[in-house]
Amino acid sequence: MMKVEPASPQYFRSSSYSSCHDLFYEPDCPKKAKGPMLCVKQPSCSESNFDCSSIFHLQEAQDPSPSMSFKQAVVLVVAVEKLKKQVQTPIHFISDEDLYDLFLNIFEPEPIECETVELLDQPEKRYIYRNQTIEYSIRDIDKKCFLLQKPLGSPRLTAVHLQGPDAKKEVKINMAFYMCPGNPTQEAVVLGIAGENLYLCCTGESPPVLTLETVDKNVLGSMSSSELQPFIFFKSNSGSTCRFESATFPSWYISTSLAENERVKVSQLGQTAFTEFNTSRS
Known part of the structure; x- marks a missing residue:
C-alpha cells in the first residue's frame, strides 16, 4: 500500500x-x-x-x-x-507588459525634441590638372555643331547645322582633363573655346544658366578648387556618345535645342533637349 x-x-x-x-x-x-x-x-x-x-x-x-x-x-x-x-504553485512568466510597468515605476518618460541642423561647411572638392588638354569637335546626336556668336560684345554658344563653306565656322572645344581625388571614377573636364579665353561656366541658382566666361589661361591654372568648381563638368561615356554634367549643379547636363540656331544651355534628363554628344579629335 x-x-x-x-x-x-x-x-x-x-x-x-x-x-x-x-x-x-x-x-x-x-x-x-x-x-x-x-x-x-x-x-x-x-x-x-x-x-x-x-x-x-x-x-x-x-x-x-x-x-x-x-x-x-x-x-x-x-x-x-x-x-x-x-x-502546486502556478507558473507566471514575465511578459513585456510587466517589464513596461516596472520601467514606468523606475523611470519617468521625457519628451525628445528634435532639431534640424543644416551643414553649411561641406568638404571642398579638389581638382588637380592632369597636364592634358585636347582639342575636340563636339556635335549633338542631331549632328548640330557649335557656333560662337558675339552680339553686342556678349559671347554666346549656339548649335546649328553647318554645311559647305559655312563648316569652317564650327567652333572647336579645348577639353582640359582634371583629377578628382574624392571621386576617382568621375572624369572631370573644363571646356574652353579654342583660340579664345572663353570657358563654359554653370552659374545661377534655379534653374542654372550656362554662360561663357572670359578667363586668362594662366589665371585658370592658379584657381582654387572652389573657384574652379563652376567650370568643371563630369564627362560620362555611353557607347559612342557622352554627356557633360555640371559639377556645381548635379543632374544638369549641357544640352542643345531641337530647333536650329538656339543657345546651348543646361537641362535635366527627360526634358525636351539633346544631352548626348559625339566627340572627335581635331
Whole structure:
C-alpha cells in the first residue's frame, strides 16, 4: 500500500480505518475531522485549520496483509490528488507588459525634441590638372555643331547645322582633363573655346544658366578648387556618345535645342533637349 510522508523525517500511520476517514477525503475537505484519522501536517500548522501547504512525499511500503478494500484505495487516490493541488504553485512568466510597468515605476518618460541642423561647411572638392588638354569637335546626336556668336560684345554658344563653306565656322572645344581625388571614377573636364579665353561656366541658382566666361589661361591654372568648381563638368561615356554634367549643379547636363540656331544651355534628363554628344579629335 501507499503511505503519506511529510517533508520532515516524521511518519504518521494509523493502525485502524473508520468511516470518519470519509469526512477528510470528501470534496469539501472539512477543516475538522472526527474520530481517529491519518493526520499529516507539520507542527507549525494550526490545529483549527487543516489546509496545510506543506510538501508531502509518497513512499511505497510492503504490507504483509493486503486487506485494503477498493474503497480505501479510491479514497487514497483522491487524497493524493488533493495534496498535489495544494503544493502546486502556478507558473507566471514575465511578459513585456510587466517589464513596461516596472520601467514606468523606475523611470519617468521625457519628451525628445528634435532639431534640424543644416551643414553649411561641406568638404571642398579638389581638382588637380592632369597636364592634358585636347582639342575636340563636339556635335549633338542631331549632328548640330557649335557656333560662337558675339552680339553686342556678349559671347554666346549656339548649335546649328553647318554645311559647305559655312563648316569652317564650327567652333572647336579645348577639353582640359582634371583629377578628382574624392571621386576617382568621375572624369572631370573644363571646356574652353579654342583660340579664345572663353570657358563654359554653370552659374545661377534655379534653374542654372550656362554662360561663357572670359578667363586668362594662366589665371585658370592658379584657381582654387572652389573657384574652379563652376567650370568643371563630369564627362560620362555611353557607347559612342557622352554627356557633360555640371559639377556645381548635379543632374544638369549641357544640352542643345531641337530647333536650329538656339543657345546651348543646361537641362535635366527627360526634358525636351539633346544631352548626348559625339566627340572627335581635331
